[in-house]
Structures are given as C-alpha cells and as structure tokens.
Amino acid sequence: MLSHIAKLIWNRKRSNLLIITEVAITFGVLFAVIYLGIYNYKVFNTPLGFEWKNTWNIRIDTGGRWNNETDKVQLKAIAEVLRTRPEIKSADVIMMPLFVNGRWRSVETINGHRAPYKANMLNHEAPKNLGVELVSGRWFGPQDDGQNYQGVMVNQRFVDEFLDSVEPVGFEFSDPGQPEAKPKRIVGIFKDFRQQGEFSTPGPYMFFRYNWEQGDSFGLRNIMLKFDKPQPASYEKDLHQTLKQIAPSWEFNIQSFKNLRQQRINEIVIPMTVMAVVVAFLLIMVAMGLFGVLWQNINRRIQEIGLRRAIGASENSIRLQIIGELIVLAIFGMAAASIFIIQVPLLNLIEAVTWGNFVVSMLLSISAMLLIVIICALYPSHSATKLSPAVALHYE
C-alpha cells in the first residue's frame, strides 16, 4: 500500500506541490525553533563556572579620562577601603564584568592553527573569590612577576579545542606579530568561566592577570564585591556615599549580579517567548491551511473514494490511506526542507550548530510535523467515509 500511495502522490505531484511546499517551509521554521530551544536549554543548564550569588558589581565612569598615575591609585584605594568593610568578603577588579553584553575576543596561533577565544583581565585573587574551579596547574599570582613569560590561565574547553595533543600546563605560545613580547605560559587550567551568563555559548576562555604594580588599568573599571550574606537595596546608597567620598569626580553604577543576571536572561527569554508565540500562530495557520487543502483534496476525490470502497476498501482502509497519503506528502516536504537544513552542519555554516543537537532537533521536528499532519488529516479522513459507496460513486 505504501508504494501505491507514493506512486499516487508522485503522479499527482503538481497538484500536491502546494501542500509539499507548505510542509517544507513549516518544517524549516519548526526545526529552527526547536533547535534554538534545545540549544538554549542545554546551554542554560551548562555550569557557569563561577558563583554569582551575594556578589555586586560597581561600574566606574571616569568621564572618559584616565590618568594612570593618579586614577590607578584612586582605584586601588577604593578596592582597599572596600576590603576593610566587615560585610565584604572580597573586592576584585575585572575588565569585562559578568552578565553584560561586552566581551573581549582574541586569537592566538597555536601549533600553526588559529585559536580564537574570549578573554578577561582580573586581579589574581578574583578567580578564587568568584568560586572558579582549578582543574590542574596553579593559580597565577605574584610568583609570575619578573619572569620571562606572561602567566595566563585557560579553561578546559581551550585545552580540549587547541591543546589536545600536548601537556597544557607549562605550554607556551607567542604572537608572531609581536616577537618582542613575552610568550604566554599556561600556568593553570580552570573548569569554565561563562562571563556573559547562562545563555552565552560555551567556548575557550583565557584569564590575564592584572598586576597593580605594572601596566595600565584603563580598562579595569569594574569592581566586584562579594558579601557574606545578601545585602538590602538600601546598602547601595550607603556604598555609593562611601565611593563618592573617595572619588568625588567619578560616577558609580552599582548593581547586584542577581539583577544583572536576570536582565541578561530576559534579553534572551523575552524575544524567544515572542518568537515561540509567533511560531505557534504560524503552526496553527499552517495546520488550518493543511486542513483546508486536504479537505478540498478529499472533496475532489469522493468518486475515487467511492470506487475504492466498491472494490473492497473498508472505511478504516480509506482513513488510513488518507492519513498515509498526507504522511508521505509530509515526508516529501520535510525531505525537501532537509536538503537545505543539512547544509548548515555539513558546511559548518553556523559554528554553534552541532551534529548532536541537529539530530535531536531533526527527530523532534519530524515528530511534531507528523503529529500536526495526522491531527489535520483525522477529520477529513473520517468525513471521507461518511458517504455510502453508492452515493460517493455518483458524487458530482
């Protein structure tokens, strides 16, 4: 029967083109939404690699000016004053704060291969204070001062992607464009650090150590405060006054990571929800379209249905045939769409698309599409058998 259905559909390909096209487009959209859903679900449940609770961020606005002699001293003074407060467990500086859109991207050449990664610069106590987990090697620190290398730390993903065949701890690499610069040496490997939050794509990450005694602190205008317990909203005012006393000309934006994290989640979840609602409506429209086309198709074929019943098809066989026909049509439509969809992982068009997620999304999309198709076919297939064969044969 299946080959008969396939033959019938193939011979009626012109009249079935509309349904096939409709299924193909819907399948493409459905796949994209399901893929995004699965991807975001998995990413959301991947550990961040740090602890954000009871931690606040102070973003400092120096008005666009920076005097490395005076302002750095002032920044250090703020950090030291804050550390003296009993409720503050730690005060660390960081270049790219957590749960915000900003990121620092860089690239190295390792063993002749391009190695892109995201990076951050922070004082050497900061990772420990944030609860970052050391996997192997050691934390960077003052012991790296004055050496003929620049001590850096990388996450496990960095090792997995770029240093699979070498011993990562102690591995050195240089920028060929800056031969005079010290080579970077990996002194330790941490588990992960997904700076931009739960919905950020996990990837290679590198910590650069900020040394108060050297270099420029122009970019380091974020201070992270870790508290021993949750602080009330009124604490922000008190903190602000303290900061203003030390640096009256600077502006301070104080926010808890709890709020920043929620804002970041909302940035992703709200558009995703809107998209899901739009897709749900789209699916309803498509289902209604399919239902209509199928209804019309069945009305055109009532004589054929009458003939089939006359020559021995039971009501159930007719119902199954109609549902079977629509399933085969849906398979044609999904196959057409899949030819385009599969190019994404095959040609690596979108880096975040992995085969694992692709296969799961494909299976879920196929199941959902078939479910929609079967639901749409149920009533028309039932009504197709309501007429007696004698009436159906003479139906005009």
Add this chain to the structure above:
Amino acid sequence: MLTLNSIAKTYQTDKIETIALKEINLNIKKGEFISIMGPSGCGKSTLLNIMGLLDAPSDGSVSIDGVEISSYQDKGLASIRNEKIGFIFQSFHLIQDLRVIDNVELPLLYRKISAKQRRHLALQALEKVGLKARVDHFPSQLSGGQQQRVAIARAIVGKPELLLADEPTGNLDSHMGNEIMQILESLHKDDNTTIVMVTHDDELAKRTERVVRVYDGQLIH
C-alpha cells in the same frame, strides 16, 4: 448465488420520502447472465447497488451463497465486495493518475497479496481483455472502449464469482459496446462468471439468459 428477499429502499430527504424499491424478490443462480432493464429512475441502479452491497436496503435481506449479510459490519461487507463481487460502471471510474496496470491492481491492494503476484494477476486480466500492450498507458491515453476494458480487467482481476455491470456500454458507440458485450459473454461462457448487467439496450439484453424488468421500483414478471 445471490438472493434478494423483500427488498425495499426508501430515501428520506427533509420531509420528502422517495420510494426507490419495494418488495423486490430475486434469486440469481451461479453462472447466470442476467440483464436488468427499465426506464430511467425506475430503481435499476439502486437495485444493482444493493446487490453489490454498496448500499443497504431499508427493508428485506440480501444473501450471498446462502449467507445473509444484513448483520455484516463495514469490514465484512468490504471483504465480500473485494473477494466475491466485481463492478463495472458506465463511466469507467478509472483513476486518471494511475497507469493502466496500477488501476487493474487496485482491488488486490486490499488483499494480502505480494506485489509480484498482484502484477501477475493484473497482467493476466489485461490479457483477457486484450490490453496487455497498454499496461503503462494512463487512462487519458486510451479510447472509451479501451478504458472500459481496463475497468473490466479491474473487475475480474480478483476472480469474483459475481460481476455487476451498470450500463457498461452506456458511454460507448455501438461498435465498442459490442466489443465490451463480447468480453462479458466470454467471461460468462469461459469462466462461468455470474453477471448482472443493467442496460437500456434491448439488443444487448436479448443476448443475456434472463431479462429482469423494473418499473417504479418493482419487478415486472
């Protein structure tokens, strides 16, 4: 072979009741070739539909091979139609999107028969009606007479005991009509197939063994 006992058929539409058949008693023996004649609207086709289990009588009973089928449900009726009865219609009722061979195979799709066996039986049936050379044609590529021969092949492919033909020559010219009649005669003669044919044509009716006349929904003796 087929017995109709006190068959009545009434159609009810809103407040109008139309009596199509009343008190029809008819016994058709195995191997008989019967024609049913009567003016338009007298109930010939309704009678044929009831004989072929395409429609249920309002009253009375139908027996096939001594078994009363009034208690049969849809699946049982479909099975009898598939295995024991073959239909030939005035307007052929071929599926235009299927090739000749696929049209002929249709009844066998509802039996548990392998694709190879289906093909074999369909070719045999087409050979019987002289259309073996046209297996890959579509119905639209055939003449009316050829299309009716395909319909006959489809009706006999399952080797039914009873062939019901509703004005099989009605859409054909006399030459083609004669060809179709010859095929029916040879099926009756060679295979001992029981044939019931509705016709308006006196000449064709005379070539059958018995003529049953229907007038105003009743048999005339």
